[in-house]
Amino acid sequence: MSDRTQTARSVPSRKPCLTAVLRMAGLRPTRQRVALAELLFGGPHRHVSAEQLHDEASQSRVNVSLATIYNTLHQFHEAGLLREVAVDASRSYFDTDTSDHHHFYVEDEQRMIDIPASSVEFAALPDAPKGMKVSHVDVVIRVRKAQ
Numbered sequence: 001m002s003d004r005t006q007t008a009r010s011v012p013s014r015k016p017c018l019t020a021v022l023r024m025a026g027l028r029p030t031r032q033r034v035a036l037a038e039l040l041f042g043g044p045h046r047h048v049s050a051e052q053l054h055d056e057a058s059q060s061r062v063n064v065s066l067a068t069i070y071n072t073l074h075q076f077h078e079a080g081l082l083r084e085v086a087v088d089a090s091r092s093y094f095d096t097d098t099s100d101h102h103h104f105y106v107e108d109e110q111r112m113i114d115i116p117a118s119s120v121e122f123a124a125l126p127d128a129p130k131g132m133k134v135s136h137v138d139v140v141i142r143v144r145k146a147q
């Protein structure tokens with residue numbers, strides 16, 4: 001597992017930088033987007049659900065509805081700033097680390113833990129359907145506390 005504390009913030013505020021990141025991703029840096037980007041990208045890489053981000057936003061006095069959080073997360077995802085990891089039909093996490101890697105999902109804690117891409121090997125992968133190519137492979141290994 002990689003040590004993610006190394007990517008912790010090194011400057012007090014990344015606001016100007018985040019504004020630039022949003023612009024470069026083709027998103028207008030509205031106050032709400034910048035505030036949510038700060039929560040998401042202001043520290044080490046992380047995995048967050050829409051509900052968790054909504055709670056954090058409320059605690060930071062950023063008043064946004066859950067619907068806006070969903071929209072913003074999907075916009076960030078479409079813009080390539082976040083990776084979406086679907087755990088099941090009703091639950092997705094958004095990963096600030098968009099590089100190739102896999103995940104453990106701790107079912108009892110509803111938490112994701114990174115697995116480096118190099119730790120998972122495939123003996124065989126089917127060819128992509130005709131006219132298509134594999135964009136990436138997501139592995140989610142579900143774990144729970146051993147009794």
Ligand SMILES: [Zn+2]
Binds near residue numbers: 047097101112113114
């Ligand atoms: Zn991850």
